[in-house]
Amino acid sequence: MASSQSPVHAPPHVLELLSELHQRSIDQEAAIAGDRKNITSETEDQYEARGTTTGGAGDESRTKFDQLMLDKFIALDQDKCEFMYQLINAMGATNVVEAGTSFGVSTIYLALAVAQTKAATGKSGTVIATEKETSKAEVARRYWARCGAQVEEQIDLRVGDLRETLKVDLPVIDLLLLDIWTPMVLPTLKTVLPRLRHGAVVLADNTISSAKGYEEFLTFVRNPENGFRNMTLPFNNGFEMSVYLPKSE
Numbered sequence: 001m002a003s004s005q006s007p008v009h010a011p012p013h014v015l016e017l018l019s020e021l022h023q024r025s026i027d028q029e030a031a032i033a034g035d036r037k038n039i040t041s042e043t044e045d046q047y048e049a050r051g052t053t054t055g056g057a058g059d060e061s062r063t064k065f066d067q068l069m070l071d072k073f074i075a076l077d078q079d080k081c082e083f084m085y086q087l088i089n090a091m092g093a094t095n096v097v098e099a100g101t102s103f104g105v106s107t108i109y110l111a112l113a114v115a116q117t118k119a120a121t122g123k124s125g126t127v128i129a130t131e132k133e134t135s136k137a138e139v140a141r142r143y144w145a146r147c148g149a150q151v152e153e154q155i156d157l158r159v160g161d162l163r164e165t166l167k168v169d170l171p172v173i174d175l176l177l178l179d180i181w182t183p184m185v186l187p188t189l190k191t192v193l194p195r196l197r198h199g200a201v202v203l204a205d206n207t208i209s210s211a212k213g214y215e216e217f218l219t220f221v222r223n224p225e226n227g228f229r230n231m232t233l234p235f236n237n238g239f240e241m242s243v244y245l246p247k248s249e
């Protein structure tokens with residue numbers, strides 16, 4: 001049987017750019033740690049162990065971690081990006097939040113899908129991308145410009161700490177991607193939660209390989225009182241899909 005082709009509809013130069021960027025991300029990760037798991041769990045565990053609040057040893061540890069990640073893509077795996085793209089088209093999602101953005105690889109998939117659902121439904125919508133590092137945000141913008149207006153015009157990139165940048169001007173959200181350091185995951189969800197629509201999807205990356213870092217988040221979404229129904233999708237290292245279905249009052 002023929003293997004399935006990519007579901008992504010995009011001009012050839014965009015597909016070529018995506019392949020190139022995924023490959024660069026994979027090569028970088030291989031060069032650092034052997035595989036993505038080692039970056040996200042070992043390095044993050046060290047980071048988390050020293051704390052994430054300001055002051056004390058946590059600051060020094062965080063600076064080293066941020067410094068290490070400054071030139072790294074750490075892009076979401078291609079099959080996860082394609083799944084997300086399919087899901088947005090299936091849901092007719094038009095308002096999406098991405099935490100975080102890095103050099104903007106997964107953002108390109110989100111933008112392509114949102115452009116298509118907007119065209120199909122006539123609804124308005126935006127991909128709200130978030131990145132705290134100015135230099136990474138600049139590079140992301142350059143890749144989006146290479147993709148063209150179809151991608152570039154969908155994206156509202158908010159540069160700075162997302163715990164601040166997501167506090168304001170959030171439309172009703174259809175989908176939230178959590179692809180960020182694990183200590184930020186639950187604070188991000190709690191910031192966006194009041195704006196999630198009934199049936200919104202929350203996707204969180206590496207929930208198996210970084211299970212320790214995800215403990216608080218998973219406890220929260222798996223508590224039925226919080227209104228989510230959850231499934232760990234069998235992608236590499238785990239990809240948690242939580243659907244927001246709160247009981248009506």
Ligand SMILES: C[S@@+](CC[C@H](N)C(=O)[O-])C[C@H]1O[C@@H](n2cnc3c(N)ncnc32)[C@H](O)[C@@H]1O
Binds near residue numbers: 104132133136
């Ligand atoms: C795993 S990378 C995102 C990869 C991206 N989704 C992709 O597939 O190309 C996580 C990014 O989140 C950013 N980040 C970490 N903490 C943040 C915060 N508090 N606010 C905004 N961005 C943050 C990091 O600088 C990093 O670039």
